[in-house]
Amino acid sequence: MRHYPASFLILSGLGILCAIPGAISLAGFGAAIHPVLDDPMAGLAFIVSAIALIGSGAFPLVLEKLKENEGA
Numbered sequence: 267m268r269h270y271p272a273s274f275l276i277l278s279g280l281g282i283l284c285a286i287p288g289a290i291s292l293a294g295f296g297a298a299i300h301p302v303l304d305d306p307m308a309g310l311a312f313i314v315s316a317i318a319l320i321g322s323g324a325f326p327l328v329l330e331k332l333k334e335n336e337g338a
Contacts, residue, residue, distance in 0.1 A: 269330075271326040271327060271329075273326040274323045277319050277323030278319070278320055278323040281315075281316045281317070281318075281319030281320035281323065282316070282320075284312050284316040285312065285313060285316035287299055287309070288309045288310070288311070288312025288315075288316060291303040291304075291306065291308055291312060292310065292313065293309075296308065296309060
């Protein structure tokens with residue numbers, strides 16, 4: 267079983283959780299969750315934040331992969 271760094275799992279999970287309301291807002295159903303999400307720009311902010319979180323989670327994963335390759 268492959269070992270994933272905790273920071274990768276946490277940041278990627280937060281990114282996915284952030285992408286859900288962003289996608290709902292961009293689809294036009296954001297007002298059902300919260301009135302602020304009725305604006306499509308709020309959905310875009312959530313999507314950009316999700317990309318940043320997932321990208322930030324990728325760094326520990328890459329470092330772990332490099333560490334495994336160096337030890338092999």
